[in-house]
Amino acid sequence: MIRVVLPQHLRTLARVGSEVTIEVNGQATQRSVLDALENSYPMLRGTIRDHVTQERRAFLRFFVCQEDWSHEPPDAPLPEEVTSGKEPFLIIGAIAGG
């Protein structure tokens, strides 16, 4: 079981709370976590990764165990803390203020 924390607007779209749990078959990577997330919540397709290129949208970042994984290879294995459910996989929107 993997915990995923979504930014507020995506929680509204998916009609979920701040955190969702998903099951990943096989190795847990950023790609497999996001695939599983989108399978469970199809309304999120295209909102985190581009529909066609599957690249992370520019104003979003991924954090794992307090480290920025946004630029890590999408198929790199996630740490045990995430795969065990101890730590969440964080999807964070860029801060915009003014």
Add this chain to the structure above:
Amino acid sequence: MSKVRVLVGTRKGAFILSSDGKREKWDVSGPHFAGWEIYHMKGSLADPNRLYASQTSSWFGQIIQRSDDGGKTWHQPGSATNEAPAPGAPPAGVSNMFVYDASEQTGKPLTTHQWYDGTQHPWEFKRVWHLEPSLTEADTVYAGIEDAALFRSTDGGKNWKELPGLRGSDTGPRWQPGAGGMCLHTILLDPKDPLRMFIAISAAGAFRTDDGGKSWKPINRGLKSQYIPDPNAEVGHCVHRIAQHRSRPNTLFMQKHWDVMRTDDAGDNWREISGDLPTDFGFVIDVHAHEPETVYVVPIKSDSEHFPMDGKLRVYRSRTGGDEWEALTKGLPQSDCYVNVLRDAMTVDSLDSCGVYFGTTGGQVYASADAGDNWAPIVRDLPAVLSVEVQTLP
């Protein structure tokens, strides 16, 4: 008694304003999709309870929302968890998927268009500016997008397919973005000829199809734009809005970057009708529901000063199809007003006494229940208004 439902898209959500036919007391519903930009919402003539909305965000991209109950509830078409896709159908969650058709079988090569600096730039999807439901089929809806192209859904917004003949026409590499982006913002469906459509792009100009969207031709003869290298060019004009009266689909009225124009031959030839307007820059234009020669504009000072002249918010009305204009001011602020009225933010209802509505970047939505003679704000303090549409309901 008849009712009206005004659909307002803003920078931070959607609002629905409802009233009876008197249009004096209003119920305000919203914000829907709070925090998102709602570029446009529009209801279907075939099924007035069917509404479509374009919800966008720089963070999360494009979302299409649909309501089947007049705006009480909304969903992303094809994405409900209890809405299993049919065998062989595309996966759920593609209602926000706008991919240019570059396929060999049906598409056009994804070439480039002109960038601000004159260099060529690849086509990139950014957002849906305008949704135009079919006049006869509730599940068919057109989308005008940035970078400019026309898409169509025939399944209620679940799946979108480009009509590539427009973007792929030989003038495509000469199109360029306006300050707001290279957007296809106007879609007019001919009520008398189902194969004919008109669209407009900033800054490419106006185009017409006579074969249901397979092929398109620029219809910009007569436009003069001093801000482009060839003021009489075939394409490159910054058309801000086109309006049409349903009884006379070959007559179109245009608010260009500068100049108010009209054509009486479906765009083959245009002539200027700015006449005695105080300035002919502006964004919106619309036509009275029952008087095809009565036209409305909101003059804006200039292309760098996007506010009314002299701080006075004035709608101008021509009852002669252009050239002669009168200022409509009763109920509108006549001092210290420096809002803008964006291109999709004016509309008319079809009640016997034609209602006219417009929204401002200051968050006001004004209504007139007597064709513009008197105005009153429905709401004063919304986020900046991007679009206003109205439905006239039985």
